[in-house]
Amino acid sequence: MRALLSVSDKTGIVELATVLHEAGIELISTGGTEAALQQAGLPVKNISEVTSFPEMLDGRVKTLHPLVHGGLLGRRDLDTHVAQMKDHHIEPIDYVVVNLYPFKETIAKENTTYEEAIENIDIGGPSMLRSAAKNHASVTVVVDPSDYTLVAEEVRGGGTSFETRQRLATKAFRHTAAYDALIADYLGRQIGETFPEQLTVTYEKVQDLRYGENPHQQAAFYKTPLYDGMTLAKATQLHGKELSYNNIQDTNAALEALSELTEPAAVVVKHMNPCGVAVGRTISQAFERAHAADPVSIFGGIVALNREVDLETADALRNIFLEIIIAPSFSEAALDRLKEKKNLRLLTLDMGQMTGMRLTAVAGGLLVQDGDDMTLDDASCQIVTDRRPTAAEWEDLKLAWRVVKHVKSNAIVVAKDETTIGIGAGQMNRVGAAKIAFEQAGERASGAALGSDAFFPMADTVEAAAAAGITAIIQPGGSIRDAESIEAANRHGITMVFTSVRHFKH
Template sequence: MSSPIVKRALISVSNKNGLAEFARELSAAGIEILSTGGTRKHLESAGIAVRDIAQYTGFPEMMDGRLKTLHPKVFGGILCRYDNPDDMSGLEDHGILTFELVVVNLYPFEETVAREGVAMAEAIEQIDIGGPSLVRAAAKNHAFTTIATSPNQYETILEQIHAAGATDLELRRRLAGEAFAHTARYDRAIADYFAGRQTEEGFPATVGLSFNRRAVLRYGENPHQSAAVYLDANVAVPSVVTAEQLNGKELSYNNLLDLDSVLAIVRHFNDPAVAVMKHNNPCGAAVADNLAEATRRAMAGDPQSAFGSILGMNRPVDAASAEVLAEPGLFVEAIIA
């Protein structure tokens, strides 16, 4: 079956960045928008026509918003299989509308529990119930339903709707994968929070780790190997992975290893420090009263091995240090500072 035309969108989000612009484009494309609570008020304040989900289901929001989208008239329209006659006749029999687009992101649980002194009662109220259910339902039915869980996805979805009135299966499958990753990380954060409050001697029984891919590399340690670099989703400390590359070619696996090593070395010092590394072998390290002198001393540790090396500095590169590195016979492949 061909991709269904997007006629209707259900929108219920916590992160409202870019939402009004996105919804305005959807509305301009003739797509009916249904929404809940704060999201509906946000869109209405931006002058966008929105239908209240409670008006559609005939069931009001209850319990301070704990109960608003958990209804067969919502989930039936998300989970229906357009090529299954029984599904579609069931919708008609019960007055259920189809939702070809679901836009949902979840309560900010991680941000809430990261704050100092947050009470458990407050944390519990940030455990989303309807949101993950909507996300998982739409992702499961990605053969027909498009799920958006991040503002970063809005532009691509709009491009396809503008071009064809629908999204293609390849995009829906990718968005479904991202949606399941979104809910998995969310549940992991909740599990970790509760585990951390029921530990013996401060150590939880299990530890969950989540990493986000930042780049696919040209190759691994050797040319015949594949490689990618990932960033710990829960670490905000500046690192090689988060550093801004100012110039030069794409970094390789070995470049990243060496850059990480020299950065770790120079971070130990308060005085100007420089470390030199090549293929994960130290070639020199020095501290001095100024960065230029530290650079000269570090490069002098093993000048032959330092040719084509990686440098780490615990200060911004200044003109005097650059002059040292510009001397004849020296070649540096990359610098992190």
């Protein structure tokens, strides 16, 4: 029996090769892997001795040869295959241990040139893996060092089982598919492709989850390789229970909203919607305001903060039942205080922006779109009423606008004094969302600002806002009945800004 070993990641390869050698399996290898095995004192045959053909073209051609692929693909159970192999002096190869040129690691480096990326596209490796995986009835293919122990144990016991070879073959095809997906994505980005005719994506598992949205649903958490934006997949958990499916969804929503804010800010999320957002001079003040925005809904919520959590903030957080607190860091005293709550999940993450395309699964398909990265600075703001906003109203309008894009449509956000005081989310009509927000705000709505994710189809929302005491409104505009809303705003002394930018979130 023979084994072909050629790996870029040398982890555990000597130990596996030793087991193969002790089982009487001849070792064949290439380049750096051959040198590592020789240094360990193992007898190893260079691939050129098998093919009687030298490595050439800077190593681009070394295993692409009939004596290699014939040894991998030849079926041992077909007399015609066995006869042809014998006629052409092709010996079977029974084990293939290969991992590929480090393409992902190469393009992840800063200042990697296009030529360097191309030279790190492996051709021979994926070809061998696919050949071996196709013939897994007879050939054991190994791509992951974490599988070396299992393979070694079975080799010591007389050889790998069909079930093991089948599982490893499946893994090999996933491995080459993911590898090709990264290459296709990289090359597509070089030529500016956004929506290609075939979308090839790959993800890497972060962890299995106890269950999905409900206990009867299975789930797992995956990450995008090489994603350079802010992502929960990069967070470090310091304390508490394992994250659940819903925890991850809610925390991602909190981070999306928090990414809008550069001042010391706090975002509280329940069921994918912000229920309290505020900024302040300090992170303690920001959280105090966010808590006061909706002290009922925060129960069991997710809190995201964009400054280090100090002891004062920790004391305030500790008094509330929360699922997760995520922040750039925690002071030692704050961490000790919060760890007193056994199940409270504490996470750290470098804050930044969420970038790239957004993918949403639908039954039998996938929706892909740009992220909603439009800000108020990008909008064409127009004051359409007789009265202009005061300086204080402008600040409240900006906060309402930044938050409303992260609230499920139909969405209305009421803000005052750097804090959201009323949020209406996910309603079937806009005035219904506004009434929920006004009810939550209560008397605090007097003199507050309102933000809407889409235009008012009629003047009823303006009338309801005036009755609640709202004095400033920001909305996209664009309705055929805009004039009615403008007239109502002028009649009630409300200042209104059109942005020409819609922020639906479904």
